[in-house]
Amino acid sequence: MSVEVSSAASGPSSFPGLPKAAWQDVAAEGALSAAQSHDVELSTEQLRSLYRLMALSRRVDRQAINLTRQGALGVFASSHGQEAAQVGAVFALEAEDWLFPTYRETVGTFARGVDVVEILALFSGSWHCGFDPYQYRVAPLTTPLATQALHAVGLAMAARIKHDPIVALTFFGDGAASEGDAHEALNMAGVFGAPVVFVVQNNGYAISVPYRLQTKTSSIALRAAGVGMPGIRVDGNDVISVYGAVKTAVDRARRGDGPTLIEAVTYRLEAHTTADDTSRYRSDDEAAEWRVRDPVERFLRVLRDGGVVDDAFVAEVEAEGEATAARMRDSLFDAPAGDPREMFDHVYAARTPQLDAQRALLEQELRAGEEH
Template identity: 50%
Template sequence: MPLVDHTGEYREFLPADSAVQYLTPSGEAVDSKANYPLPSADRLVEMYRKMVLGRAFDLQATALTKERRLAVYPSSRGQEACEIAAAMCLEVTDWMFPTYRDTVAIGARGVEPVALLGLLAGDWHCGYNPAVYRTAPQCTPLATQLPHAAGLAYAERRRGHPTVALALCGDGATSEGDFHEGLNFAAVFHAPVVFLVQNNGFAISVPLARQSVAPSLAHKGVGYGIRSEQVDGNDPMAMLAVLDAAVEYARAGRGPVLVEAHTYRLEAHTNADDATRYRESAEVERWLSRDPIARLETYLRAHGLLDDAAVDRVREEADKTAAAVRAAMHSERPADPDDIFRHVFATATPQLREQQAQVAAELAAESEEVSR
C-alpha cells in the first residue's frame, strides 16, 4: 500500500522537486539529495561503451538517409543516456516497447544494427523477431505502444512470471489518449510497467510549453496513483540509477512507475524536417554542452576508470561497427513484392488478392517499359 501522510496525499508517488542529477554537465559529481543506489563502476564503463557505439550507429544511419539508403531516420543523438539506460536496466526476460526514435535502445538489446534498420529502409517487417529479443516492433503512432506494454505486463503477472515491461515515449505522446489509457490500466491492474518519457523539448515542432503546464510531465503520474520521478536525461549515472530502481519497484509487485527524462533532440525530427523553422541555433548549442557521452567520460577519467587507451579502443570498435553497417546497407537488398501480401492473413481475402494482382500488373508493365 502507498504511504499516506496526515493530509491524505500520496507522498510516495510525488517526483522530486527538480530532476535527479548525480553529474554536472561538465562531468563532476554533485552532492545529490536523491538516495538511489549508484551503478557500479563496471556498469558505468559499459554504459560509456554502449553510448559511444550508439552515437556512431546513429550518425551512420543519418548519413544513410542522405544517400537514400534509408527512407527516413529519426535521430536520437544527444539522448544516448536515456536510450542505453533503458536497455541496461532490463533483464533478458523483460520486454521493451520502443518508439520510432529508439533504434539505439533496440541495438543495446542485442538486435543487429542492419536488422533494426530494415523497417526504416522500407522492408515489409520490423527487421527482427520481437519474441527473440523481447522487444516489440518500433511504434510510429504516438503512445499506442503504452497500452500494449501495460497489457503484456499484466498478462505476465497473471502467469506468475517476474517480467517487467519498459515502454518508451516522447513528450508529445503524453498529450495522446493512449497515454491515459496505458497509465490508467497499469495503475488499476497493478501491472509491472515502467513508462519512460523522453522529454526532448519538441513534439515535432510543438514545444513543451504548448503541450502542458504541469510542474513536470512526471507529475502526471500522481493523478493515476503511479509512483513518478523526473531525472536529468543527459546524466548517464542518474538515468541508470533511477531506471534500475524503477524496474526493481515494478518487479517487486508494487505497481507501475512513470519516469520523465529531461533531454534534448539535437537533430531535426527526421531527415524530412527543417528544425531551423521553429528553434534557434543558440538553444541547440546550449544542449551540446550537456553531451551525455562527454559527461560520463570526464567522470570516468577523473576516477581512474577510463584512460586514453580505453577510449581509443571503444572508438575503434564504434568506427568498425559503423563501417559494417554502411557496407551492409550499400549492398543489394533482395525484395519480393509478394511479401507485402503474403503474411497479412492466413487465407488471403478477395480484396488482398485484387491488390496483389494490381501490383503484379504494374511491375510487369514497368519491366516491359524498361526492356524497350
C-alpha cells in the same frame, strides 16, 4: 527548462569518485521533491558497457543520418543527445523483460541488442519491422504516438496473470504524453498494478512544438500522482541517474509493487527527422546550451576521472563504432528491395483466395515488366 543535475557528492558507490544518482520524486500530493541522491551499484565492467553502448549509439546515429543524406535511408529520427536516457533505461532491464520502443528509440533498441541493420529496416523501407520481436523481446518500433504504451501494459498484465516475474518498459515523448493512449496506459497500469516502467523522454520538442504548448505543468512526472503511481523526474543526460531511477522502478515492478512513471529531461540536439528544419522554430543558442551537457562526453569525463576507462579502451570502442558504421553502410546501400510478392504473405496466417488472385495479378505485371 532547468534541470537539476546530479550531484557529485561523495558517498558509497561502485568506485571512488563515481557520482551518485539523483532524482526528484513526485510526492503523493502531486508536487516534486528536491533532488535526492541515491547510491547506484555499477561494477567497472558495467560502467564500461554503458559507455561502450552510448558511444556506439552516437556513432550509429551519426551514420544513420549520413546514410539518409546519401539516400540509403528514406528518413531517420535521430537520438543524438538522448543516448543517456535510452541506454541508461534499457540497461536496467533483464534478458526476460520486454521493451516497447518508438521510432525515436533506435539507440535504446540497439542497446537492447537488436541488430542495427534490422532496426533501420523501418527507415530504409525494406520492411516495416526488420527484426523478430520474440528473439529480442522488443516490440516493433511504433510510429502512432503513445499507442505502444498500451501494448506494454497488456503484456505486463498478461505476465502477471501467468505469474512470470518480468517487466515491460516503454518509452514515449513529451509530445506523445498529450495523446489519449498515454493516459489510458498510465491509468490502466495503475489500476491493475501492471509491472510496467514508463520512460518519458522529454526532449523539449514535438517536431516544432515546444514543451510549454503540450502541458501547463512543469513536469510530465507529475501525472503519476493523478494515476496513483510513483513518479520520478531525472536528468536524462546523466546516465547514472537514469539507470538508477529506472533500476529502482524495474525492481519495484518485478517485486509486484506496480508501475512507475519516469520523466527523463533531455534535449533533441538534431532535428525531429532528417526531413525537418530546426531553424524555423528554435535558436542555435538554445541547442548550444545543451551541447555543453552532452551525455556521452559527460559520462566519459566521469569514467576517465575515476580511472574506469583509458585511452586504449576509448580507442577500442571507437574502432568498434567504425566497424559498425561500415557494416551499416555495406548492408543498407544497394540492399535488395525484396520480393514484392511477399506483401501478400503475412496479411493473415494463410493467404486468402482474394489475396491469391491479387498476387497473380502482380505476378503478371512483374512478368510483363521483365519481358519489356
